[in-house]
Amino acid sequence: MNGISSYEWDDWKWQLANSLKGINGLKTLLNLDTDIDTDRCDAIDGLKEVIKRYPFKVSPYYASLCRLYGLNFKNPIFKQIVPSLNEISYPPHPLSSKDPFREGELSPVPSLIHRYSDRALLLATAQCASYCRHCNRKRHWIEPSVPTLLNRRYREMAMSYLAKNKAIREVILSGGDPFMLSTESIKRILSMIRAIRHIEVIRIGTRAPVTMPMRVTKGLVAMLKKFRPVWINTHFNHPLEITREATIAIDRLLCSGLPVSNQAVLLKGVNNSYEVLKGLFTGLQAIGVRPYYLFHCDPVMGADHFRTTIKEGIDIMDRLWGKIGGLCMPFYVFDLPDAEGKAILSQNHIISRENGYIYLKGMSGNVVKWEEKGHKQATKK
Numbered sequence: 001m002n003g004i005s006s007y008e009w010d011d012w013k014w015q016l017a018n019s020l021k022g023i024n025g026l027k028t029l030l031n032l033d034t035d036i037d038t039d040r041c042d043a044i045d046g047l048k049e050v051i052k053r054y055p056f057k058v059s060p061y062y063a064s065l066c067r068l069y070g071l072n073f074k075n076p077i078f079k080q081i082v083p084s085l086n087e088i089s090y091p092p093h094p095l096s097s098k099d100p101f102r103e104g105e106l107s108p109v110p111s112l113i114h115r116y117s118d119r120a121l122l123l124a125t126a127q128c129a130s131y132c133r134h135c136n137r138k139r140h141w142i143e144p145s146v147p148t149l150l151n152r153r154y155r156e157m158a159m160s161y162l163a164k165n166k167a168i169r170e171v172i173l174s175g176g177d178p179f180m181l182s183t184e185s186i187k188r189i190l191s192m193i194r195a196i197r198h199i200e201v202i203r204i205g206t207r208a209p210v211t212m213p214m215r216v217t218k219g220l221v222a223m224l225k226k227f228r229p230v231w232i233n234t235h236f237n238h239p240l241e242i243t244r245e246a247t248i249a250i251d252r253l254l255c256s257g258l259p260v261s262n263q264a265v266l267l268k269g270v271n272n273s274y275e276v277l278k279g280l281f282t283g284l285q286a287i288g289v290r291p292y293y294l295f296h297c298d299p300v301m302g303a304d305h306f307r308t309t310i311k312e313g314i315d316i317m318d319r320l321w322g323k324i325g326g327l328c329m330p331f332y333v334f335d336l337p338d339a340e341g342k343a344i345l346s347q348n349h350i351i352s353r354e355n356g357y358i359y360l361k362g363m364s365g366n367v368v369k370w371e372e373k374g375h376k377q378a379t380k381k
């Protein structure tokens with residue numbers, strides 16, 4: 001950016017303070033004249049309505065990445081951050097809702113979601129470096145008081161709940177993006193969690209390596225390292241996001257003994273193709289990130305237009321199977337509405353099971369017959 005020193009650019013606090021926000025931030029990103037009469041500009045006028053319901057925000061870093069690939073919806077970065085009229089006009093799926101996973105109901109104390117018996121999720125903050133248009137918690141963007149761990153009372157209530165529930169062995173720090181908190185604040189939360197002896201593992205969900213990689217400072221990773229085992233889950237959706245800056249951020253985490261995995265979302269017009277997902281999964285493996293989940297786009301209000309068919313997702317994953325290494329292959333899953341948990345979506349490689357034999361589809365399409373109980377031989381059907 002013109003007139004910005006590299007010192008400023010590399011400072012995550014500068015990035016946060018200079019985020020593009022609201023209608024003026026959007027106009028800056030789109031290179032629209034700020035003097036434009038927005039009341040006479042249909043497109044912007046419509047987007048003002050979208051932004052009222054689902055705000056716009058992007059970090060200067062991610063905005064600059066977006067500009068590299070064109071200011072239009074063919075650009076996968078643009079599509080992830082620029083509001084679309086579809087968010088308020090696309091016919092919603094009958095099961096779509098603001099809170100499809102009933103997180104509100106599964107919250108025994110503010111800022112804590114307890115959905116699976118051995119895991120609990122903590123809402124560290126509602127802030128993010130950029131607002132992703134497909135976000136499944138976009139309802140939080142306009143809630144005036146999302147209960148988060150920033151509130152001291154909620155923090156203490158959450159920790160007391162964790163301490164009392166001894167079946168919980170893993171805590172997921174989520175949000176928003178926990179890395180938007182100061183290193184000191186994250187340290188305070190991690191210290192409180194680590195003081196609970198039955199919590200074995202801490203997981204942190206963050207998109208900072210993608211949308212603001214300069215947040216992954218040496219100071220942050222040095223602090224995180226003290227609380228290992230800490231697993232980092234990040235959220236790359238497209239190979240263009242695997243930049244030099246992102247690679248440095250990932251490398252810092254890995255070199256500090258913090259394993260990194262990735263949860264991508266299958267998004268129409270962003271990554272719903274064999275070539276793009278192949279590039280994403282292999283590109284992630286090449287920088288040491290394990291592709292963990294590919295989510296079918298959640299049934300969340302304001303994101304229905306991003307959803308592909310399940311068939312399309314399964315077909316792409318089936319084509320990838322055998323073409324890229326198993327370490328590159330995430331589970332393709334659908335987080336079911338009504339808090340029903342995740343369903344694995346895959347082409348069934350078991351064709352049939354008859355008379356003690358199992359018939360399995362091989363990579364070339366041939367069917368292999370195998371004894372269920374024994375291991376004598378494999379013959380072609």
Ligand code: SF4
Nearest residue numbers: 128131132135176207
């Ligand atoms: S970073 Fe995560 S929580 Fe924040 S807007 Fe994007 S998907 Fe949602």
